[in-house]
Amino acid sequence: MPKVLIVEDDEAMAVALQDGFAYEGFEVSLARDGVKGLQLARDGSPDLVVLDVMMPKKSGLDVCKEIRAEGNTVPIIMLTARGQEIDKVLGLKLGADDYVTKPFSFMELMARVEAILRRSSRGFNELESYRFGDVEVNFRSLQITKEGTQIDLSQREFFLLKYLIERRGEVVSREELLEAVWGYKSIPYTRTVDVHVAKLRKKIEGHGEARFIITVHRVGYKFAG
Secondary structure (H helix, E strand, O other): OOEEEEEOOOHHHHHHHHHHHHHOOOEEEEEOOHHHHHHHHHHOOOOEEEEEOOOOOOOHHHHHHHHHHOOOOOOEEEEEEOOOHHHHHHHHHHOOOEEEEEOOOHHHHHHHHHHHHHHHHOOOOOOOEEEEOOEEEEOOOOEEEEOOEEOOOOHHHHHHHHHHHHOOOOEEEHHHHHHHHHOOOOOOOOOHHHHHHHHHHHHHHOOOOOOOEEEEOOOEEEEOO
């Protein structure tokens, strides 16, 4: 039974998350402030931490920073309020694996959780940086350079590239990308993935023949760097 630590001070949200994860078969621990959350992250050995940014006693950002400073690689999903764009970016720089913006559906959150746990169970190590061709990616600072010049990627494009790199050599379906990068668990066919891949490919590969993000006809994409 996977163990999830929920660090959330809002009572209604905390209860809803606790009930939802319990229903999905998780063993649930709950902390109502950042200090207690950090203690349970240290002592409880959770498989996943769902961490609100705005917490009493110690902010979620500080909790995330201290968890990572101690060498703990437990997957962390941060909960942010609408409009807290700076918190999303800072949380990712501090080592969070993903974020979900309030208000959100539990289905959306579970899609993110399942994708992260699936990646962890398959033994993917957290990459700090990666180089392919003349492109260098720094996953800690969320910076990407091509021939030494910074490339301007949206957060979605960054997550898309990161997901493909982590699965380099594998064929990744459009459905898997929609679930992992967009949080869509089940939706009709859409060209969302194709449009974003085309934009990303143009930024990192230019207009020539695709070398790194390879299209697999009728299936999805494969990173070949």
